[in-house]
Amino acid sequence: MVAMSAPSPAPEATDAPPHRSGxxxxxxxxxxxxxxxxxxLVGTKVAITSNRPQTTRHTVRGIVHRPEAQLVLVDTPGLHKPRTLLGERLNDVVRTTWAEVDVIGFCLPADQKLGPGDRFIAAELAAMKKKSKVAVVTKTDLVDSETLAKQLLAVDRLAQDLGFEWTEIVPVSAVGDQQVRLLADLLVPLLPEGPPLYPDGDLTDEPEQVMVAELIREAALEGVRDELPHSIAVVVEEMIPREGRPADKPLLDIHANVFLERPSQKGIVIGxxxxxxxxxxxxxxKHIEALLGTPVYLDLHVKVAKDWQRDPKALRRLGF
Structure with a gap:
């Protein structure tokens, strides 16, 4: 009788890396x-953009889905020296958000030298000892390689001077889609292990009415005088399907008010x-129809809410 050795057990399948979300x-x-x-990073428009400062007024969450991770991006207003009650509230939003997230990405444009504003923010970040801090050098498509190299060194020194180290320093161009995916690759390992926080397919948790209002405000910001963007607020009063329309030809009626601070500003916006x-x-x-996936009738009215940026009651009424 020939003895036969038992077959070797199949090697255990290596465990898949844990899912991360944060x-x-x-x-x-x-x-x-x-x-x-x-x-x-999200791959679609979830936050309004403008070449005017202080465009963002809400913490818009964009959701990046990956098989191994779910990265939820919180886009905050820019931290700045406040001149109004609105400005103070926006800064409060920023600091509250910092305390709640897992990773902080500090955006520093490649085409602008570091200034007092950058050092002010970096000093506040230095005090947050336990947070992962990633320096993101943005707008790299606007500079040559030598200028970019100098900026990367300056950003590294900024942290050293304040007694901390960046977890990563990543140069990116969102417009040119350069190293955007790499940035996500570097952020994901810094998130805690956990299940997805949002259903697959969701790209933002921002209410549709708020996103519609922001798209209107973005369009209203273009081409106006420097002082006017801070005076514009938009409130969507109604979003209702038009009655009597056939199922294959729906129409959504949207009624919105554009609020300004002074009567003299109305002529600028109306033209x-x-x-x-x-x-x-x-x-x-056009952007609203792309967002909602349905034809839209948009009814806009321009109104004055005097000095609303400094009026607590007006700020509450306008959603701040």
Missing amino acids: FACFVGRPNAGKSTLTNA PQGKRLKEVGTKSR
């Missing part, structure tokens, strides 16, 4: 590219014979 927050001076970067307001409606309607 929150990352982009901070930085106003107009540092935070909203554009959020949109690029001669209402031309500018029509342009705002046309431009924002």
Whole structure:
């Protein structure tokens, strides 16, 4: 009888890496590219962008889905020296968000030298000892390689001078889609282990009415005087399907008010014979229809809420 050895047990399958899920927050001076970067990572428009500072007024969450992770991006207003009650409240939003997220990404534009505003924010980050802090050098498509190298060194020194180290320093161009995926690759391992926080397919948790209002405000921001963007607020009063429409030809009626602080500002937003307001409606309607996936009739009205940025009651009424 021939003895036969028992077959060797099959090697155990290696465990899959644990699923990670958590929150990352982009901070930085106003107009540092935070909203554009959020949109690029999510792959669609969830945060409004503008070349005007203080565009973002809400913490918009964009959700990046991966098989092994769910990265929830929190896009905050830019931290700045406040001049109004609105400004103070926006700064409070930023600091509260910092305390709640797992990773903080500090956006520093490649085409601008580090300034007092950057050092102010970096000093606040230095005090947050247990947070992972990633330096994201944005807008790299606007500079040559030598300028970028100098900026990367300056960003590294900024942390050293304040007694901490960046977990990573990542140069990116959201517009040119350069190293955006790499940034996500580097953020994911910094998240805690855990199940998905949002259903698969969700790209944001922002209510549709708020996103519609933001798209209208984005269109209204374009081409106005420097001082006007801070005076514009938009409130969507109603979003209702048009009655009597056939199922294959729906129409959503949206009624929204554009609020300004002074009567003299109305002419700027409305324009001669209402031309500018029509342009705002046309431009924002295209984005709204893309967002909601349905044809839209957009009814815009311009109203004055005197000095609303400094009025606590008005701020509450306008959602701040």
